[in-house]
Amino acid sequence: MDHGYPFDEVRPISCVPNTRNWDDPNDINKNDVLGNLTITLFDTLTTLAVIGDTSRFKSTVKLIDEIYNPQHFSFEHLNVTLQVFETTIRIVGSLLSSHLYATDPQKKVYLGDEYAKNPFLLTLAKNLADRLLPAYLTETGLPYPRINLMTGIRGIPEDHLSENNAAGMASPMFEFTLLSYLTGDSKYELVTRYAFNKIWQTRTQLGLIPSSINPKDGSIMVLMTGIGASIDSFYEYALKGAILFDDNELYQTWDQSYNALKLFSRHDWFYTNVMSTNGQLATGWVDSLSAFWPGLQVLDGDLEDSIRKHLLYNKLWNKFNAIPERWAFNPIPEQIIPHKKGDEGDQDEFLYSWKSIIPLEWYPLRPEFIESTYYLYRATGDPFYLNIGYQILNDLQTKYKAQCGFAGIQDISTNERQDRMETFVISETLKYLYLLFDESNEIHKTRDNIIFSTEAHPVWLNVEMKQWYNKTKYFNDTIYIDHLDRCQRFDDHVKKMDDNRQFEYQYLRFKPNNDDESVERPIQGTCPNYIRDWGLQRNVTLLPYSNILSDTNDLFEIETRYDVSLPKSSGLDDMELNPSFYDQWSNPKMSQSKMKSTIDQFDLIFSFTNDYVPPSIEFEENNNKAKKKKKLFHFHQPFGTKKFSIGKMIPGQIDSYGKEIGLNSLLEVDFNNMADPRCNDKRDATSMFYSVTTVDGLRLNENDTIVINGTYIKPGLVKQRSSSSFFKSSVGSLEFGFNRANQLTLGCVPLTNVYLV
Secondary structure, three states, X not given: OOOOOOOOEEOOOOOOEEOOOOOOOOXXXXXXXXXXXXXHHHHHHHHHHHOOOHHHHHHHHHHHHHHHOOOOOOHHHOOOEEEHHHHHHHHHHHHHHHHHHHHOOOOOOOOHHHHHHOOHHHHHHHHHXXXXXXXXXXXXXXXXXXXXXXXXXXOOOHHHOOOEEHHHHHOOHHXXXXXXHHHOEOHHHHHHHHHHHHHHHOOOOOOOOOOEEOOOOOOEEEOEEOOOOOOHHHHHHHHHHHHHOOOHHHHHHHHHHHXXXXXXXXXXXXXXXXXXXXXXXXXXXXXXXXXXXXXXXXXXXXXXXXXXXXXXXXXXXXXXXXXXXXXXXXXXXXXXXXXXXOOOOOOEEEEOOHHHHOOEOOEOOOOHHHHHHHHHHHHHXXXXXXXXXXXXXXXXXXXXXXXXXXXXXXXXXXXXXXXXXXXXXXXXXHHHHHHHHOOOOHHHHOOOOOEEOOOOOEEOOOHHHHHHHHXXXXXXXXXXXXXXXXXXXXXXXXXXXXXXXXXXXXXXEEOOXXXXXXXXXXXXXXXXXXXXHHHHOOOOOOOOOOHHHHHOOOOOHHHHHOOOOOOOOOOOOOHHHOHHHHHHHOOOOOOOOOEOOOOOEEEEEEEEOOOOXXXXXXXXXXXXXEEEEOEEEOOOOOOEXXXXXXXXXXXXXXXOOOOEOOHHHHHOOOOOEOOOHHHOOOHHHOOOEEEEEEEOOEEOOOOEEEEEOHHHHHHHHHHOOOOOOOOEEOOEEOOEEEEOOOEEEEOOEEEEEEEEO
16 A cells, blocks of 8 residues: 555565556556456455454545446546456455445444445446456357456457457356345356356367367367366366356266266366366476465365365475476476486486476465465364475565565476466465464354355355345346347257267376386485474373374375486475474374385276266185185266276386385286286286276275176177287287286286275
8 A cells, every 4th residue: 555556566675666667558468457456455355354454444445435436437437458367356246245345244344334235346346347257248148358447349459359268258157146146137147157167168078178268250270278277266166156156067077077077087186287178297397376266176075185286286285395387207307417317327316497487487476375274174174284484474475575565476496486466366375374273263163154265265155145136136128139039040069968979088197207117216205204204202192183194194195206307405304294293293104105106007097988887896806725804996977987097017117105015015916917818828928917096196095905797798798709819019918818817917917905795
């Protein structure tokens, strides 16, 4: 307020306003958001409500009323072109959330009867929405990415209109539907929901959504997909919209899209960008926006996988004290520099530049990692997440704080700072950090159905609000009635999933080869001996401890598996190993790291028809004359597609559970193939067997077993026997069969934990 108002932002280092670039209309990085609308004032309003600063909330609402009172001034008088998505989440969403706070007697910042008589925050939100909604008046019903608040699309360059991403086209549905619930005018819901549904209809046969589309003709611009930039909010608002609006159709959209991502995008530590048409890996990096995903998983109840995915971003903060805009888990060197590791004849080692490891090197204090940390703490109560928040808070004070705000990092490799503080820093980053530590906040006590928007604006609808809307809603705007009628008549290309596929498989990709077997196998931890000695020197009590810190035996796998992309600094720099935290919250009897896995793995895709009936039995297996109970892995649904990650199990190597593979394990395997006798007695020809380690990117427990309906599968496998294999690769023949123990085989090699019964 001292150095930026009435402009949109303040420059935290130079202490002057950060304004729209009037000289260069093509500077969309600034101009998409900055329209000289005092946007920080809007976006910060709900932060004042969340922290319960009643006096400042009232004074800020009064200031907005004085500036923007629709009776004498409104948004249509502003000749500025803005991005529809960003304007919706930062201003419309904030106004709606602030209106809910102002009209709720249970909230600290309730404004009473005076505001109720003139709810100008809601009126202003409607006024701005009316200026944004014409962006949807396209032949496809998909919105243009930008619109001028005064002139519409007139005068906007063609290349600023011809491409929009999936998140930008689908996500305004959330705020606009809420606007309909609060005003009774259903046009906002119907127009934006049509676009949301249209984006869902663009999904491929794999159930994946392309990330970029031409809104004019619906043509696909970018086939790549994932969970990060350009598509993140589609998934977020499918789930959050289902919860807020009690909408089963939105939940089905979320559920189906999440299952497709589990199959093609999910890996054990993160989600990758893949091609929506074939599921193949598209990029070797993940972006910072994807750090929101663990929080969304918490909201859906998938806590187990959320905890694992969050650990990757924790490791990034450990290393960089930031979340890089893009981080390469599979870096490609800009310039390969051969470097001998030791004696002549040793394998060459290649050095990677910072640009290879961090393709996009800035961090503008995005909130997504803190957001997920907050959700996980609320779900688990584990001090592990409070410790992360403590470290982030310390970094904000020591690394990011400037004279007039918080400055992001322009280049992580040099610690060059940005002279900019985007509005989401106060609206989201600091809000989630505040809520992480504020145990007694009213949000944590209320029984309201509170949902955070993608800009962290809390919103809710009670039963009375929903009943009022369903009874009184209307749709009388002929422009949009005619628009939707034309779109729905023209819309004859909805794609549907093909549920008639036969049992088949498709080879996807090999994971990178492991280190040379001659290299000493490291423990997956930093300074493991130090930790073990230190932890056991103190008395162990039954005091509370951190489950994440103590029970996760692969907590440090990421460092060893991606050591090229996470080069270690000198010293003990992991926040979870900070002595003051570790000594208080670890349980040394349980805090043990496992051996690093050395097995090679590859992925296979299996498909089942809709008439497939999986067995639902448990059975016992003879093992060294003792019967061992096997735990079954149950399919999420009886048909569809599953991705199995298969490990090559070779005696002497370390399996995915950190255990050495013994020779007895190989000797006990039956190599006789009942579908193809040519494989019989091939034990001497191979020194390995296979084992499924993950299904749809989720790791199996050590004794989990996959059971497939053998009555359905076996006849087809026998028929498929021929002189030629279905597929050949570096793992040999992948022709299917089964042995006398009814274990599925690839070529002559059994999968020891996949049974046909």
